[in-house]
Structure formats: structure tokens, C-alpha cells
Amino acid sequence: xxxxxxxxxxxxxxxxxxxxxxxxxxxxxxxxxxxxxxxxxxxxxxxxxxxxxxxxxxxxxxxxxxxxxxxxxxxxxxxxxxxxxxxxxxxxxxxxxxxxxxxxxxxxxxxxxxxxxxxxxxxxxxxxxxxxxxxxxxxxxxxxxxxxxxxxxxxxxxxxxxxxxxxxxxxxxxxxxxxxxxxxxxxxxxxxxxxxxxxxxxxxxxxxxxxxxxxxxxxxxxxxxxxxxxxxxxxxxxxxxxxxxxxxxxxxxxxxxxxxxxxxxxxxxxxxxxxxxxxxxxxxxxxxxx
Numbered sequence: 242x243x244x245x246x247x248x249x250x251x252x253x254x255x256x257x258x259x260x261x262x263x264x265x266x267x268x269x270x271x272x273x274x275x276x277x278x279x280x281x282x283x284x285x286x287x288x289x290x291x292x293x294x295x296x297x298x299x300x301x302x303x304x305x306x307x308x309x310x311x312x313x314x315x316x317x318x319x320x321x322x323x324x325x326x327x328x329x330x331x332x333x334x335x336x337x338x339x340x341x342x343x344x345x346x347x348x349x350x351x352x353x354x355x356x357x358x359x360x361x362x363x364x365x366x367x368x369x370x371x372x373x374x375x376x377x378x379x380x381x382x383x384x385x386x387x388x389x390x391x392x393x394x395x396x397x398x399x400x401x402x403x404x405x406x407x408x409x410x411x412x413x414x415x416x417x418x419x420x421x422x423x424x425x426x427x428x429x430x431x432x433x434x435x436x437x438x439x440x441x442x443x444x445x446x447x448x449x450x451x452x453x454x455x456x457x458x459x460x461x462x463x464x465x466x467x468x469x470x471x472x473x474x475x476x477x478x479x480x481x482x483x484x485x486x487x488x489x490x491x492x493x494x495x496x497x498x499x500x501x502x503x504x505x506x507x508x509x510x511x512x513x514x515x516x517x518x519x520x521x522x523x524x525x526x527x528x529x530x531x
Contacts, residue, residue, distance in 0.1 A: 255303025255346045257353055263301050264350065268294050268318045273327035274527055276351035276479075277519070278470060280332065280363035280486075284313050285512045286321075286519060287330040293319035298331075298347075305333035305343050316347070324523040327351045334465055336444035341391040341469040348470055352477045358526060359474045360519060361483040365462035366447065367490035368455055369436060372462070374490055375510045377433065377518070379422050380483040381414050383468050384439040384460055391473040413471050417529055418482040418522070425521045431514055436461030438485055440468035452491040462487060482526075484518075486511040 271294075279286055287293075298304040298314040307314050313330040320326065329351075333344040348359070365378075372378065419435065426433035439455050441447070443465035447455070455463055462485045474481045 255343065257303075257349060259302040260304065260346070260350050261353060264296055264316070264354070267296050271318050271325065272355035273318065273325045273351060274356065275324065275326050275358040275360055275523060276348060276356040277321075277326055277328040278332055278348070278359070278361045279328060279330050280361070280466060281488075283362045283486075283512065283515070284330050285509070286362075286516050287313070287315075287317045287328050289516060289520065290317050290319040290321050290326060290328060293317050301350075303343075303346055305337075305339050305346065307331045307333045308337060322520045322523040324527050326523070327354060327356055332466060332470075334444070335387065335389060335442055335469075336465060341389045345391040345469050345473045348473055349477070352474075352479060357479055359470070359479045359481045360522075361467050361470055361481065362515065363438075363464050363467045363483070363485050364488045365438065365464035365485040366452075367461075367487040368439075368452060368463055369461040370490070372434070372436070372487045372490055374488060376487045377426075377431075377511050377515050378436045378462060378485045378487060379414075379419055379433050380438045380462075380467070380485055381419055381435040382437045383413070383471065384437060384455075384458060385468045385472075387440045387442050387468060389442070389469060391469040413475055413481060415480045415482055418480065418526055421525050421529065422482065422484075422518065422522055425518055425525070426514075429514065429517055429521070433518075436485070438467060438483070439463045441465055447491070449491075456491075480526075482522075484515055486515065 296316045298306055315330045317328040317330055329347050333339045335344060423433050437460050439460035441463060447463055467483055471481050
């Protein structure tokens with residue numbers, strides 16, 4: 242059984258000042274425009290960052306460690322497409338035992354350093370039959386089947402703003418940036434589809450019956466991350482853009498086998514489209530009006 246929302250009050254809460262002090266010891270007064278959260282197999286994007294400085298997660302107080310293959314566990318600070326970025330090479334998942342307020346702590350650090358934008362990537366299972374393995378899809382909405390908030394009662398003492406609340410007409414995924422991503426993808430020679438992402442706790446892959454149910458709910462992809470980060474970013478008044486790499490397409494009416502090695506293989510192939518797309522997008526995002 243997972244801890245309840247009230248249980249998180251008793252867990253050690255990471256201290257923002259301690260974490261920032263350790264980061265600043267390496268990067269000084271560096272101020273990122275965007276935070277990049279790099280999901281399974283997307284570590285290659287971190288290698289493209291120029292004038293980079295690296296701080297391993299294990300050296301930063303309060304940073305959660307990931308033990309999942311394809312998640313390096315390091316912060317990379319520098320410039321991508323001429324834009325200052327704070328890249329998180331790897332994330333800690335809830336199925337590893339972390340609470341959302343801990344797994345999302347690196348995003349809080351990025352916001353405290355000045356980041357006003359978030360780009361997230363993840364690997365997902367394809368639900369909609371129009372998708373194929375290795376395809377990059379822009380997320381334009383989500384279904385939260387995790388039901389695990391990145392907020393705790395402690396945060397109620399830190400702010401007078403309603404935690405995690407937003408109007409239904411407020412887009413969690415920035416519409417202008419989605420349009421920019423579509424334009425840049427066409428310039429790079431591929432069509433960028435959009436879809437609804439459904440987040441589960443994991444760590445098990447979905448049954449065929451669950452895939453059929455998710456499809457009826459209106460989900461196009463399913464994965465085990467991203468939603469708590471997007472919800473927190475909205476609260477932090479950050480603009481967000483998210484990409485999902487479809488690593489395997491569901492076949493609900495026939496038994497199929499999926500393993501994490503296959504997920505990494507498809508993710509690495511998709512890097513050929515997603516890495517240049519993000520590099521081209523960042524300068525346009527920085528120039529985009531609020």
C-alpha cells in the first residue's frame with residue numbers, strides 16, 4: 242500500500258537552500274531559462290549542451306536517486322541552441338518508492354534558480370493505433386491515474402495560493418509552444434502528432450484489459466511519469482511542453498511482451514528527431530511572448 246497524502250508529513254522534506262548552496266558552488270550565479278527533464282533513453286541530449294557543468298544527484302542534498310537503466314542521475318548546466326538550460330538527466334519515479342514532493346524536488350530547484358519554462362520527455366506505450374514504435378508525440382493533455390499530488394501540508398504554510406489548482410480553461414501544456422513544435426518538426430522533415438498521456442504508478446506494464454479501458458477513456462499513450470512534474474510547474478507559473486516517445490504500440494487482442502531494453506532501444510532511435518527539435522525550439526520559445 243502506498244503512503245497516504247497525510248503520511249508525507251512524516252517523511253524527511255528536502256531543504257531548498259541546502260540544495261541550492263551545493264549547486265551554486267559549481268555553477269555560480271547561472272540562471273537557466275528552461276528546465277529539461279530527460280526521460281528514458283534521452284541522455285544524449287545532455288551531451289549536446291555547450292559550456293556545460295555537471296553536478297551528480299548524489300552530491301546535492303535532498304535530490305532523489307534513480308536506479309532505472311537509462312537515467313544517468315546528474316544535473317547538466319549550460320547552453321542548448323544558445324539558451325541557458327538546467328537539464329535533469331534522469332528522473333526518480335514514484336514506483337521506486339519516492340513520494341511526489343521528493344521526486345519533483347529537482348524541478349523546485351530549477352524554478353528557484355530562475356527557470357520559467359519546462360520541457361519534459363518520457364517513454365510511453367502507444368494506445369492509439371495510428372502511432373508506431375519510435376514515434377515522437379507532443380502531449381497536449383493528460384489523464385492522472387496516479388492521483389499522487391506533489392504538494393504536502395507543509396506547502397500550505399509556504400504560500401497563500403491554492404495548491405495545484407487551476408481553471409479548466411488553463412492549459413497545462415502551452416498551446417503556443419505546441420504550435421511552434423509542430424512548425425519546427427515540419428522543418429526537420431517529420432510530422433509531430435499530438436496526444437493525451439495517461440499516467441499510472443507502475444512499475445508493471447499494463448494488461449490488455451487495461452489498454453482497452455484506457456483507450457475508451459480517451460488516452461493515446463500511457464506511462465509512469467511526467468504528470469506530477471507538469472502539475473507542479475503550473476503551480477510554479479512555469480510554461481510547459483512535453484514529448485512522449487512511443488516505444489511499443491499496444492495490441493490488446495494478442496499477447497505481446499515488452500521489456501525495458503526495448504523501451505531504451507526505441508527511445509535512442511527517436512533521439513534523432515527529438516534532440517534537434519528541442520535545440521531548434523528553445524530559441525523560439527525564449528522569444529515567444531507570454
